[in-house]
Amino acid sequence: MNAPEKKIGAPMNRVDGRQKVTGAAKYSAEYELPNMAYAVLVGSTVTKGRLSSIDTKDAERAPGVLAVITHLNAPKAPGVKPTGKDPSQPQTVGSALQVFMDDKIRFNDQPIAVVVANTLERARFAARLVRAQYAKEKHQTNLEANKANAFLPTQAKKNPKSPAADYQRGEVDAYKTGALKLEAEYVIPTEVHHPMELQAITAHWEAPDRLTLYDKTQGTMATRRDFARQWGLPEENVKVIATYVGGAFGNALHSWPHESAAIIAAKVVNRPVKLMLTREQMFTMVGYRPHTWQKIGMSATADGKITAITHESIGQTSTYEEFVEATLGQTKMMYQSPNLTTRYRLAALDVGSPIWMRGPGEATGAFALESAMDEMAFLLNIDPMEFRLRNYTDQDPEKNRPWSSKFLKECYQAGAQRVGWNKRQLKPGSLRDGEWFIGYGMGVGTFGAHRGSSKASAQLLPDGTVLLQSAVTDIGPGTGTAMTQIAADTLGLPPEKIRFEWGNSDFAQAPTQGGSAIVNTVGPAVQEVCMALKDKLRELAATSNGAFATAKKEDVSFADNHLTLAGNSTARATYADLVRQAGGKAVTVESKPSGEGQKFSMYSFSVHFAEVRVHELTGEVRVSKLISCADAGTIINEKTAGNQMKGGAVGGIGMALMEHAIIDDRFGRYVTKDLADYHVPVHADSPAIEVFFVNQPDPYVNQLGTKGIGEIATIGVAPAIANAVFNATGKRVRELPITPDKLV
Amino acid sequence: MATNHEPDVPANHNENRRTFLKQSSLLTALALVPGPVVSAAEAKLDERVAEAIEQIPLSLKVNGKKLKLKVEPRTTLLDLLRENLHLTGTKKGCDYGQCGACTVHVDGQRVNSCLSFAVMHDGQEITTIEGLAEGDKLHPMQEAFVKHDGFQCGYCTPGQIMSAVACVREGHAGSETEIREYMSGNICRCGAYSNIVAAIQDVKSGGQKV
Numbered sequence: 001m002n003a004p005e006k007k008i009g010a011p012m013n014r015v016d017g018r019q020k021v022t023g024a025a026k027y028s029a030e031y032e033l034p035n036m037a038y039a040v041l042v043g044s045t046v047t048k049g050r051l052s053s054i055d056t057k058d059a060e061r062a063p064g065v066l067a068v069i070t071h072l073n074a075p076k077a078p079g080v081k082p083t084g085k086d087p088s089q090p091q092t093v094g095s096a097l098q099v100f101m102d103d104k105i106r107f108n109d110q111p112i113a114v115v116v117a118n119t120l121e122r123a124r125f126a127a128r129l130v131r132a133q134y135a136k137e138k139h140q141t142n143l144e145a146n147k148a149n150a151f152l153p154t155q156a157k158k159n160p161k162s163p164a165a166d167y168q169r170g171e172v173d174a175y176k177t178g179a180l181k182l183e184a185e186y187v188i189p190t191e192v193h194h195p196m197e198l199q200a201i202t203a204h205w206e207a208p209d210r211l212t213l214y215d216k217t218q219g220t221m222a223t224r225r226d227f228a229r230q231w232g233l234p235e236e237n238v239k240v241i242a243t244y245v246g247g248a249f250g251n252a253l254h255s256w257p258h259e260s261a262a263i264i265a266a267k268v269v270n271r272p273v274k275l276m277l278t279r280e281q282m283f284t285m286v287g288y289r290p291h292t293w294q295k296i297g298m299s300a301t302a303d304g305k306i307t308a309i310t311h312e313s314i315g316q317t318s319t320y321e322e323f324v325e326a327t328l329g330q331t332k333m334m335y336q337s338p339n340l341t342t343r344y345r346l347a348a349l350d351v352g353s354p355i356w357m358r359g360p361g362e363a364t365g366a367f368a369l370e371s372a373m374d375e376m377a378f379l380l381n382i383d384p385m386e387f388r389l390r391n392y393t394d395q396d397p398e399k400n401r402p403w404s405s406k407f408l409k410e411c412y413q414a415g416a417q418r419v420g421w422n423k424r425q426l427k428p429g430s431l432r433d434g435e436w437f438i439g440y441g442m443g444v445g446t447f448g449a450h451r452g453s454s455k456a457s458a459q460l461l462p463d464g465t466v467l468l469q470s471a472v473t474d475i476g477p478g479t480g481t482a483m484t485q486i487a488a489d490t491l492g493l494p495p496e497k498i499r500f501e502w503g504n505s506d507f508a509q510a511p512t513q514g515g516s517a518i519v520n521t522v523g524p525a526v527q528e529v530c531m532a533l534k535d536k537l538r539e540l541a542a543t544s545n546g547a548f549a550t551a552k553k554e555d556v557s558f559a560d561n562h563l564t565l566a567g568n569s570t571a572r573a574t575y576a577d578l579v580r581q582a583g584g585k586a587v588t589v590e591s592k593p594s595g596e597g598q599k600f601s602m603y604s605f606s607v608h609f610a611e612v613r614v615h616e617l618t619g620e621v622r623v624s625k626l627i628s629c630a631d632a633g634t635i636i637n638e639k640t641a642g643n644q645m646k647g648g649a650v651g652g653i654g655m656a657l658m659e660h661a662i663i664d665d666r667f668g669r670y671v672t673k674d675l676a677d678y679h680v681p682v683h684a685d686s687p688a689i690e691v692f693f694v695n696q697p698d699p700y701v702n703q704l705g706t707k708g709i710g711e712i713a714t715i716g717v718a719p720a721i722a723n724a725v726f727n728a729t730g731k732r733v734r735e736l737p738i739t740p741d742k743l744v
Numbered sequence: 745m746a747t748n749h750e751p752d753v754p755a756n757h758n759e760n761r762r763t764f765l766k767q768s769s770l771l772t773a774l775a776l777v778p779g780p781v782v783s784a785a786e787a788k789l790d791e792r793v794a795e796a797i798e799q800i801p802l803s804l805k806v807n808g809k810k811l812k813l814k815v816e817p818r819t820t821l822l823d824l825l826r827e828n829l830h831l832t833g834t835k836k837g838c839d840y841g842q843c844g845a846c847t848v849h850v851d852g853q854r855v856n857s858c859l860s861f862a863v864m865h866d867g868q869e870i871t872t873i874e875g876l877a878e879g880d881k882l883h884p885m886q887e888a889f890v891k892h893d894g895f896q897c898g899y900c901t902p903g904q905i906m907s908a909v910a911c912v913r914e915g916h917a918g919s920e921t922e923i924r925e926y927m928s929g930n931i932c933r934c935g936a937y938s939n940i941v942a943a944i945q946d947v948k949s950g951g952q953k954v
Contacts, residue, residue, distance in 0.1 A: 017890035020898030021882065021905060023833015023873035030832035120827055121818050196837045196845055196933050197899040246835070246899030247933050279838040476896030476934050643893045643936055650935025675842040675931065682928040686937040688920065 007485040007495055008704075009695075011639035014481045015500065016244075016474075025244045028214045029200035033272040036202075037066055038120040039265045040127040041258060041281065043109035047668025048139035048350045051103040051112060051132055058129040059115055064122035066269045068130065070113045074100035074264055078232035084320030087154075087348070095226060095255035096321040096353055097285075100264065105134065106320055107352045108669040109284035114261040116269050139350040141668040143291045143316045150314040150345035153324050164324045167332055169397070170339030174308035178299020182375050186296065186368035187735040190316070190661040191289040191654075192282065193357050194680060197246020199286050200276035201259050203266040212239045215259060218252040219512025220471045220505035226255045227263060243503040245475040249651070250356040251287045252475070253514050258285065280673040283661060287355025290315045292327060294368040304382045304390040308339035311369065315361070317346045318353040325354075325361025330446050330715070331369050332398040333601065335391040350668055356514070358651055359714035362447055367655075367736065370443040370719035374726065381426060384442060384723065385412055396601035404449065404600035404700035405707070411607045411629035414692040415442070418627045419609035428730035436613040438624075439728025443610075445715030449602040449633070449698065449707035450517040451593045455508035456525035458487075458533040459586035462579050464561055466491060466533065468500045469586070472510035472522050476647075477710060478640030482519055483526045485636055486704065490530035492557045500526075508588055516604065516708030519636060524702045525591035533587045537563050540581040541573035548573070593702070600700050605631040606712035608649065612724040619740030621725060623653055627690045628717070633698040633707035641709055646689040648713020654681045655714070656721035658737050800863050806831070807875025815862050821855075822846045824862040825872060833873035833902045837931070844930030847903035847910075848872050854910035856929075873902035876909070884952040885909050888943035896934035904930045908944045909954050917948040 019025040044051075056068040083098045084106070099111050113130050117123035140146055156165035175181050202214040211231065217223040220240040228238040245252065262275040277286065297310040311331040317323040328342040359366075377387035392409065395402045415421075424440035425431060431438040459467045468487055474480050480500050488495045501507065508529075510522050531553060538556050542549035547568050548556075555566040563578060565571035611625035628645045635641045658679035664671045672678040697705020718736060725743070726732050733742050799814035806829065815824055822839075825831045825848070834857055837845030841859040848857045849871040857870075876883040885908050888894070895901040907930045911917050916926035923944050924937070932940065947954060 013890050014893065016898070017893075017895075018882070020895055020901050021873075021886040021889045022877055023831070023902045025898050026832065027835075027899060029836075030826070032830055119816075120823055121816055125818075194933055195897065195899070196835070196843060196931060197897070198836060198838075244899075245897060247897040249933070276836065279840065279842075476898070478896070639893045640896075643896060643934075643939055646938050647896055647935030650932075650937060674840050675838050676840070680931060680933060681935070681937075682931055683924040683937050683941070684928045686924070686935065688938050688941070 007488040008634070008636055009638065010485065012481060012485055012495060012637055014478055014640065015484050016480055027197055027200070027244045027246050028202060028216045028242065029274055029276045031202050031214045033202065033204055035271045037116050037118055037269050037271045037273050038123040039114050039116045039262055039273050039275040040123040041111045041261060041275070042113040042115065042127050042130045043281070043284065044105045044112050044132070044134070046105055046134045046136050047108040047141065049105050049134050049136040051105065052135045053133045054112065055131040056113065059126040062122065062126035062129055064117040064119055065115060065126045066118060067116045067265065068113060069100060069264060069268055071100045071103055075267055076101070077230045079229045087320050087322050095257070095260060097257050099257045099260045107284065107318065107350055108667070109281065111257045111261055111285065114265050116265045116273060139668045141349050141351055141663045142665045143293060143314070143347055143349065146347045146349060147293060147314055150347045153322050153344070153346055155324060156344070163326055163329065164344050167328070167340070167342040170308070172341050173297065173310050174339035175297040175299040175310055178307050180302060180379060181297065181299040182372065182379060183297045184295070184372060184375060184734055186294045186371060188289070188292045188364050188367060189736060190291040191357060191659040192661050192678060193249040193251035193287065194282060194675070194678070195247030195249055195251065198277050198279065198282060199256065199258060201262045202272060202274045203262040204272040205266050205270065209233055210237050211263065212241070214241045216245055216248065216252050217242050218245065218248050218473055218475055218514050220473060220503060221509060222512045223255060224505040230260070238505070240505040241503060242473045245473050248475045249358040250360060250514065253512060254287055254355045256286045279675060283670045283673060285352050287353060288661060289357035289360070289364065290317065290323065290354035292316070292364050294327070294365070296368050296372040298372050298376050300376055300380060302380065304380050304387050306335055306337040306391050309337045310341040312343045313365065314345045314347055316349050316351065316354065318351055319348045321353040322346055323354045325356060327361035327365040330362055330365050333396050334369070334393065334444065334446060336393050336397055337391070358648065359711045362445070362711060363655070363715045363718065366443060366445055366715045367718045367722070370716055371722055371734065374441065374719070374723040375732065383426065385416060385421065388444065399601050401599065401601045404602040405633065405696065405698040406605060407631040407694040407696055408605040408607065410694050411605065411631055411692065415607050415609040415627045415629040418690055418692065419611055419625055421609065424727060428727050433613070435616050437616060437728040439612050439614065439724040439726065441610050441720045441723025441725070441727055443608050443716035443718065443720030443723060445606040445608070445712045446603045447516055447708065447711035447715060449520060449604050449701045450515050451520040451702055452511045452517060453590060453592045454510045454521045454525040455588055455590045456522065456529040457508040457586040457588040458529045460533065460537060460575060460579055460582065462576055464558065464575050465497050465499055466493060468498065468526060468529065469507035470502050470510045470522055471505050471507045472518060473503050473513045475513055477644050478637060479513065479518055479522070481640055482636040483522065486523050486526050487530050490527050491534065516710040516712070519706045520702055520708055523636070523704045523706060525589060527704065528591045529587060529589045532589050536587050537578050540578050543581070544577070545571050545573060547571040596700055602698065602701050602707070604633070604707040604709065604712045606716055608652065608717045608720040610720040610724040612721060612728055614725060614728045614743060619743030621657055621738060621743070623687055623721060626687055627692065628713065629692040630709060630712055631694045631696070632709045632712065633696070633701060634705035635693045635695045636706065638693070641693065642691045644709050645691040645713045648710065649689045649717050650681050650686050651714045652717020653685055653721065655736060656718040656738055660737050802863055802866055804865060805869040807871060817861060817863050819862045820858055821860050821862045821865060822857040825857060831872050831874050835899055835902060837900065844907060845900050845903040847906040847930065849906060849910065854907050873906060876905065883909070884947050884950065884954060885943070888946045892939045892943040892946065893936070894940040894943040895936050900930060900932045904932060904940055908940070911944060912948050912954045917944050920945065
């Protein structure tokens with residue numbers, strides 16, 4: 001018998017493709033439960049202060065209304081900690097803001113009431129009848145005006161080794177004495193995740209102490225943990241189902257006010273309650289990429305060696321939670337600078353809390369760093385790729401450790417060749433096509449190749465299918481498909497014989513999907529549980545056929561409803577017997593990273609090359625080519641991984657050219673409140689994006705050789721476009737997005 | 745002190761609704777509103793009455809099936825599909841006609857179902873993503889989306905597919921640029937645009953009936 005074709009690396013179609021193209025895939029607001037009620041939130045119309053009165057009488061009297069819940073009548077969950085008691089506590093995976101617990105207003109549109117009715121229309125109408133009066137206080141929503149009050153995050157104060165602490169190698173601010181130096185400020189506005197699925201939850205108290213949530217979350221376990229704690233329940237009494245998640249990009253890493261509101265509402269009306277946010281509410285209460293100011297000082301020698309970098313950052317956070325991200329991480333390790341200083345600060349404003357948005361802080365930081373690299377190359381009159389190569393790091397200059405793997409040079413070459421880098425001119429504005437200026441730019445990205453611990457379970461079913469289960473979610477990257485491929489190769493079964501189930505907190509424990517860590521973490525667990533299952537089945541087979549007792553795992557295979565042994569045609573055990581012997585029990589394993597990683601610095605790397613066309617009269621920017629190249633270790637599925645890279649690049653186009661959430665500081669309220677005001681890339685904004693993978697396994701992250709894709713797909717795209725715009729026009733835009741008004 | 749602004753909601757809407765019922769009964773529709781309804785309104789039982797008479801009869805053909813329904817006039821076509829008919833393949837992404845996730849075909853034309861009230865479609869034929877395949881056999885556009893991986897999270901996908909089918913039928917799939925222009929009403933935040941365009945081009949060049 002021929003060895004089955006390897007599935008790892010094959011461009012397999014998604015296992016859930018049919019569900020998604022037929023409308024059969026059910027998202028969190030699409031479960032039918034008996035006697036469902038609908039909830040609609042009422043938000044504060046002021047930004048800071050106290051609720052002095054709230055009148056719910058008319059809303060309560062409106063047709064179909066079952067309850068109107070405010071801080072005056074909400075049941076108190078026993079495990080809830082008061083909002084903002086200690087903002088420095090790391091709450092970013094739990095719910096930092098507790099709804100209906102007090103009369104304090106901390107940001108505009110903060111939920112002050114939830115209206116529950118028997119139809120959506122009635123709930124929506126009645127929500128408009130709730131009247132509130134406020135004792136207003138003066139609010140602060142402007143980052144620029146509050147930079148002077150920026151502070152070192154508490155975690156950095158407590159722990160000088162925290163990544164958020166000030167970092168130093170060589171001399172402090174040494175760039176200031178450099179012969180050739182630049183100093184520039186870069187600003188990223190608030191950007192909002194805006195997955196196409198609005199944040200939604202269906203909450204169902206199946207018994208007074210048993211809660212089931214159909215929730216848009218990236219982590220079924222984290223959500224379960226959080227709400228079990230809030231309601232003082234054992235974790236196993238809370239079930240979180242998130243089979244399909246309609247995009248998230250980070251905004252479902254947190255528990256949010258609407259989730260608590262729906263759970264409270266379901267408790268009060270004693271019916272399942274469905275709550276879906278409006279697009280407007282998606283701006284105000286479910287996180288965003290924080291508005292961030294950065295400053296870079298850089299010095300270099302005339303032959304293009306960086307001598308010093310200082311990178312400072314101030315990001316906005318809320319008054320009740322210190323949101324910290326790794327804005328300055330890439331600067332510490334990407335280039336060989338003997339002197340390096342970083343300072344990370346936060347400014348607390350009267351806004352909802354931020355949350356990591358795809359590529360998170362690293363994408364923000366890379367905009368500044370990679371723009372500054374381009375600026376310095378221009379000062380030195382050196383090609384920007386050549387300048388990066390002269391400062392390339394063969395080992396991690398931050399931790400003084402070797403890389404577990406690094407194929408970034410290969411990415412440079414592949415991308416440069418594909419975009420036509422040789423056409424690029426050092427002098428900006430040199431290339432044009434009629435009324436369009438043409439320019440080329442590049443931007444580098446990196447993200448830690450993280451691996452955590454995870455469990456997975458596997459079970460042989462009577463029809464010869466292997467059922468695998470994991471609590472992990474699949475928010476779009478194709479986790480279910482990748483895991484099926486890993487299992488198929490490990491078991492030697494065709495993918496059709498594998499059923500991987502995910503997105504349920506009752507399944508084997510797995511981490512939250514985020515930080516590009518899922519294939520790194522859950523992949524090995526799936527591989528190991530498949531090996532354990534094979535071995536378990538071999539053991540069971542050995543009870544009736546001695547040949548299995550001494551057989552090697554790799555000789556065991558599945559064929560024609562039997563477990564068989566290579567080179568022994570009499571060794572056969574039927575699935576039916578094995579299933580009966582197993583007694584319906586699944587095999588579960590836990591997979592953990594080895595200690596070996598400590599010796600290495602483990603990162604994924606990417607470089608993005610952009611060709612842009614800028615109209616000389618209108619300042620319109622068109623991205624005409626975008627090449628994204630990644631060293632992400634082994635690629636499990638070129639089709640889905642390539643799609644993920646393309647998607648990250650589209651996100652980068654949005655970041656570079658259009659995304660900008662604007663608050664009117666007089667009122668502290670967003671004026672961009674829908675997708676007509678807040679622009680995200682549409683079909684016409686995206687070129688046909690080309691992807692290149694080095695596809696070399698990393699020897700240390702895990703046994704599969706993967707490093708992670710999700711974040712590096714976005715990190716470095718925005719500066720590649722900004723640098724291309726400079727190359728096209730000679731105009732350096734340091735404040736995103738690059739809208740036409742900044743170019744004409 | 746500040747208050748919530750609600751310019752279009754009268755201070756006492758219940759009072760107002762009673763007034764409306766009385767006026768409408770007197771001025772325009774005495775013959776249409778049954779006597780007991782008027783007296784019920786006057787007896788301040790109006791909310792129950794309102795509940796009954798606010799249901800408007802509606803005939804629709806949805807995915808080939810004839811339906812006789814009663815709906816509130818303020819129910820959007822999207823909410824009718826999702827909440828009343830449990831056809832949740834049609835997605836809600838913005839409720840303002842800006843994202844295209846709710847795209848369905850009405851009498852063969854692609855429309856944003858969030859932008860119209862259900863009662864405006866009396867007698868019309870609605871096709872949703874659930875009505876595109878023929879039994880187990882996927883529509884060629886659905887096949888092409890799977891083959892080209894024209895999605896990630898899958899939430900915008902039904903709308904993209906309904907729009908893509910219409911785009912080809914309208915004759916707006918002549919080139920990559922034309923497809924990108926005529927598909928721009930359907931946002932994919934995962935950014936699978938390149939693959940969606942490839943799927944549409946494949947169907948267009950495959951010459952299958954769409």
